[in-house]
Amino acid sequence: MDLTFTPEDQEFRERVREWVQKNLPEEWKDSIPRTQEEREIINRQWDKKLYEGGWAAIAWPKEYGGMGATLIQQLIFNEEMAMADAPEGLMHGKGMLGPTLFKFGTEEQKKKHLPPILRGDVVWCQGFSEPNAGSDLAALQTRAVIDGDHLVINGQKVWSTWGYLADWCFALVRTENTVPKHRGITYVMIDLKTPGVTVRPLDQITGVHDFCEIFFEDVRVPLENVVGEINRGWYVAMTTLTHERSTAYLGHPIRFRNQLERLADLARNTKRNGRPMSEDPVIRQKLARSFIEVESFKHIVYRTISSRVRGEEPGAEASMAKLYYSEMLQRMTELAMEIEGPYSQLVRNSKWALVEGDWQYQFLYARAATIAAGTSEVQRNILAEHILGLPR
Amino acid sequence: MNFGLSEEQSMLKKTVRKFMEDRCPTTFVREMMADAGGYSPKQWQEMAELGWMGLTIPEEYDGMGMGLVELAVMMEEMGRAVLPAPFVETLMAAEALLQAGSAEQKKEYLPRIASGELIATLAMDEPEGFWEAAAIKAKAVPEGDGYKVSGTKLFVPYANAAGLIVTAVRTAEGAAPEEGITLICLDPKAPGVTVTPLKTMDQAYRLCEVQMDGVAVPAARVLGEAGQGWPVLEKVIRKYIVALSAEMVGGAEKAMEMTVQYAKERVQFGKPIGSFQAIKHRCADMLVDIEGSRGSLYYAAWAVENDVPGADLAASAAKAYCSDTYFKVTAGSIQCFGGIGFTWEHDIHLFFKRAKRLETTCGDATFHRERIAELWL
Numbered sequence: 001m002d003l004t005f006t007p008e009d010q011e012f013r014e015r016v017r018e019w020v021q022k023n024l025p026e027e028w029k030d031s032i033p034r035t036q037e038e039r040e041i042i043n044r045q046w047d048k049k050l051y052e053g054g055w056a057a058i059a060w061p062k063e064y065g066g067m068g069a070t071l072i073q074q075l076i077f078n079e080e081m082a083m084a085d086a087p088e089g090l091m092h093g094k095g096m097l098g099p100t101l102f103k104f105g106t107e108e109q110k111k112k113h114l115p116p117i118l119r120g121d122v123v124w125c126q127g128f129s130e131p132n133a134g135s136d137l138a139a140l141q142t143r144a145v146i147d148g149d150h151l152v153i154n155g156q157k158v159w160s161t162w163g164y165l166a167d168w169c170f171a172l173v174r175t176e177n178t179v180p181k182h183r184g185i186t187y188v189m190i191d192l193k194t195p196g197v198t199v200r201p202l203d204q205i206t207g208v209h210d211f212c213e214i215f216f217e218d219v220r221v222p223l224e225n226v227v228g229e230i231n232r233g234w235y236v237a238m239t240t241l242t243h244e245r246s247t248a249y250l251g252h253p254i255r256f257r258n259q260l261e262r263l264a265d266l267a268r269n270t271k272r273n274g275r276p277m278s279e280d281p282v283i284r285q286k287l288a289r290s291f292i293e294v295e296s297f298k299h300i301v302y303r304t305i306s307s308r309v310r311g312e313e314p315g316a317e318a319s320m321a322k323l324y325y326s327e328m329l330q331r332m333t334e335l336a337m338e339i340e341g342p343y344s345q346l347v348r349n350s351k352w353a354l355v356e357g358d359w360q361y362q363f364l365y366a367r368a369a370t371i372a373a374g375t376s377e378v379q380r381n382i383l384a385e386h387i388l389g390l391p392r
Numbered sequence: 393m394n395f396g397l398s399e400e401q402s403m404l405k406k407t408v409r410k411f412m413e414d415r416c417p418t419t420f421v422r423e424m425m426a427d428a429g430g431y432s433p434k435q436w437q438e439m440a441e442l443g444w445m446g447l448t449i450p451e452e453y454d455g456m457g458m459g460l461v462e463l464a465v466m467m468e469e470m471g472r473a474v475l476p477a478p479f480v481e482t483l484m485a486a487e488a489l490l491q492a493g494s495a496e497q498k499k500e501y502l503p504r505i506a507s508g509e510l511i512a513t514l515a516m517d518e519p520e521g522f523w524e525a526a527a528i529k530a531k532a533v534p535e536g537d538g539y540k541v542s543g544t545k546l547f548v549p550y551a552n553a554a555g556l557i558v559t560a561v562r563t564a565e566g567a568a569p570e571e572g573i574t575l576i577c578l579d580p581k582a583p584g585v586t587v588t589p590l591k592t593m594d595q596a597y598r599l600c601e602v603q604m605d606g607v608a609v610p611a612a613r614v615l616g617e618a619g620q621g622w623p624v625l626e627k628v629i630r631k632y633i634v635a636l637s638a639e640m641v642g643g644a645e646k647a648m649e650m651t652v653q654y655a656k657e658r659v660q661f662g663k664p665i666g667s668f669q670a671i672k673h674r675c676a677d678m679l680v681d682i683e684g685s686r687g688s689l690y691y692a693a694w695a696v697e698n699d700v701p702g703a704d705l706a707a708s709a710a711k712a713y714c715s716d717t718y719f720k721v722t723a724g725s726i727q728c729f730g731g732i733g734f735t736w737e738h739d740i741h742l743f744f745k746r747a748k749r750l751e752t753t754c755g756d757a758t759f760h761r762e763r764i765a766e767l768w769l
Contacts, residue, residue: 001401001461001694002394009393072393264769278769281762288761291768292688292709299687302395310396320680380676381669388652388675390666 003302005072012073016080019053029085031258033348033358036208039087040165046087047120056118057094064102064110065118071305078251085258088251090162093117093124097170100187100240104228113168113189127157127171127190127214128237135378137172138181138234142216144173144188151175151188151226153196153219159372163212164201166192170240176231187233189225196220206364241374242318249321250305253298256325256332259362260294263287263332266355267339277339286335293328300324316386323379326369333363395690397465405465411442412473418739421596424476429553430589430598431477439479440508449486453502460631460697464638464689471642474742476596478513478550480635484628485512485558488575492616492624497577501556512556514632515545515578515602516625516754522547523755525622526569530604532561532576538610539563541576544603547753551587551600554580559602560625563618570622575615582607594745630696630707633754637689637710640718640750641682647743648678651725671728678721685710685717705767712760718747 005013028042050056059074060066069077081088098117101110116122133140142155153173160169169190176184192199196219201209228236267278267287277283304317336359337344348357370376384390397405415435424430439445448463449455463483470479486505489498504510521527530543541561551557557578564572580587584607590599616624652675655666665671692710695703722744726733733740751757 001397001690003691003694005393075393268769284765284769285758285761287769288712288764291705291764292713292761293684295691295706295709296684296688296713299395299691300684302393303683303687306393306395309394320683323676324680324684377669377673380673383676383679384666384672387679390652390655390672390675391664392667 005076009072009076013076013080016055016077017084019055020080020084020086023049023053024084024086028087030087030255031085031262033356033361036210040162043087043090044120044123047089050089051119056120057098060094060098060114060118061102064098064114071308075250075301075305079254082251082254082258090120090123090165092126092162092166092170093122096126096240097124097189100170100227100236103239104187104236106224108224109189109227122168123162123166125160125163125166125169125192125212125214127160127169129159130156131158135375138185140172140174140185142171142173144175144186144221146175146223146230147220149223150220151186151223153188153190153216153221155216157214157216158202158211160199160212160214161210161372163192163199163214164209166199168192169214170227172233172237175233179231182234184231185233185237186230187227187236188221189227190216190219190221194219194221205367206361249301249325252325253294253301256294256297256329259332260290262355263290263336263339266336266359270339270341270343270354272341283335283339286331286338290328290332290335293324293331297321297325297328316382319374319379319382319386322373323376323383326366327376329369330366333359333366337363395687401462401465404462405469407442408444408466408469409472411439412469412475416473416475418474418742421474421476421742425595430596431550431553436477436511437508439477440506443506444479445482445508446502446506448483449490449502449506453498454506455486455502460634460693461690463631463635464693467635467638468642468645471639471644471746472646474596474643474746478511478553478598480632480639481513481549482511484632484635485514485556487631488514488558488615488624488628489577491627492575492621496612497615501577510555511550511553512558513549513551513554514628515548515551515557515559517545517547519544519546523759524569525573528560528562528569528573530559530561532563532574532609534563535608536610538608538612538614539574539576541578541604541607541609544601546599546601547590548587548600548602550598551580551602552589552598556580557602558615559604560621566619572619573621573625574618575621575624576609577613577615578602578604578607578609579613582609584608592749594742594749596742596746597749599749629754630704633711633760634689634692634696634707636750636753637685637692637714640714640747641686641689643743643746643750644678644682644685644714644718644721647722647725647740648675648682650740651675651678651728654729665728674724674728678724681717681720685714688713705764708755708760708763708767711755712757712764715747715751715757715760718743719751722747 058067058069058077062068130140144151144153169192171188171190172185173188174184175186196217198215200213202211203209268276270277300321340354343354346353347360443456446455447458451457489501505512518527518529532539532541557580559576559578560573562572563574566572584605586603588601592599655671656664658665688710692706695706725740729740732738
């Protein structure tokens, strides 16, 4: 048990900190309330800046243009980005497709797709979920038939984050109907400019649209875009999902801590009948509970990293972290609404809105946290079955 | 950066678990529930021979010189076993001696504690108040070179078995309640001291009332400077609540394991009940609460041991979180066991009751959340 970092790691932290201080414009800071369009522009510009600085994908192996950073370095990098309040960038290419291609991609696929991801030139989205394949993802029905050296794709995907922005989509399609559902799925990369593709943004409960539907109508995709073997896509995708669940949250503890401090500020600055809400005994209990949860989440992350540094494979602990922070985040945003009282009804651009209506947006957006990337119910099943060994 | 146990700490964990499995099964715990003293002097000696009574006592006083992380490792295992003995109180009384005792006092008590000869405990709470400095009202008036002490202490662990009670008394009324508190080494056999065991819900742990009626305490028995007892006590309590948190995490984990095992075996509607999501999700929540609690516990142990900034917050966070978790997990366990979990014969109530006792020792979850608010907001 030793929570100090080595001098080499400290030196690495200094380097990251110095760079981000020099290169992050004040107005790009992540916690500044802004419109979705502004956020997209900043995310894309920030990705380019990271590339120019050599920080584009530090977790990637050196041979693919990454830094081959250790897990501790990835932690430090993400912590420093979070402390500086830097944008998170567009993660699907770097965080999900990249690692999948390292493992399953052909040389041609790597050469073609990895460099533009690093440079921030090409935006990727994920095409996994369907209207009838949510938690039961393997039930997906988007059909792909081999026709010569092409796949012909028909069907519909949904909840594709940033789909309207994306140039390419990595998707799961059904190539075989006569075998158990997991064994008839293929992982394929689709150029969204291909004829027959329609991307339609979904208006969400927040009033904005990060998520999209993608429709495929006789879309012809070259077979060379298949990642791994035909009908083996489920196993390729599981690697991607493990990745999604296992490293994406390294900087989150600090972002949550910053958010918690903003929540404390809200309580200090919001008066009810002349008294700051930070003096209300019930609110104090709830704030302290959030404090405990945010701190404990950090410890969960540190414990997970330590076990991986010791050589243990990423497993169901990532489900625990995801379940933990998503529900914690909901409680924090619910508390913000409670602190604001009737002002919680006022949204962005409204007269009398508190903190530019930002907590209202966070409150609504947090409902997605327990649904996206595996619902809380699915995560609980994973924990119960994989860690506790309870029967299916 | 390693948020995990070292090889030595893992070894210690294994040793303690093995001992507890052999020497402290629940059949033994039930024997002690019926025992007048509530603990086994024989088992105490066995633990002492392994060096555990001196775990956190420096080597110069015949201890092992280890820290709070090692104590947490040990307490987790004792919590799993619902150990009926004043182990942590003895170590915390030793901690008070280490913090404030004179060279003579340390020499007099610490080697005897380490050898297992002397059981020690702490007396803080009183009928009119608890957990805070303002609660300490037992009056000590100067007499000769020492004091004459009168008052009542409540919830004193194993005062019936102790040879030393580190007791907080009031020697002066200060402007703030924290001022004027003095720690004394009370001899339970001294004239004027009456120890009465209380009938408690957690029968596997003795709590006592200690009456002091004009007890003469010589200057040599005053711990540290007169009137300066509270800061010492605060440091002791900070370690004490971390140790108690560890006991709670261990107990909660054992209760969860028992529940999961039962859920795999118990068949209703033709299936193991553990295949139903109502049970499965409850068990998953137990796991998440325990892992979250354990993270807060070991961070607190490390932070307090190394006295890093925020250590007070970390200790209160651990005590609040682990208190909630132990109660929630054991209450959920009883629900999963169903009718059998409501019987005296089944062991789960030992854990449920222990959870309640530990929660109310040195501040419950609500108390420590308010403390966090005070320190942070």
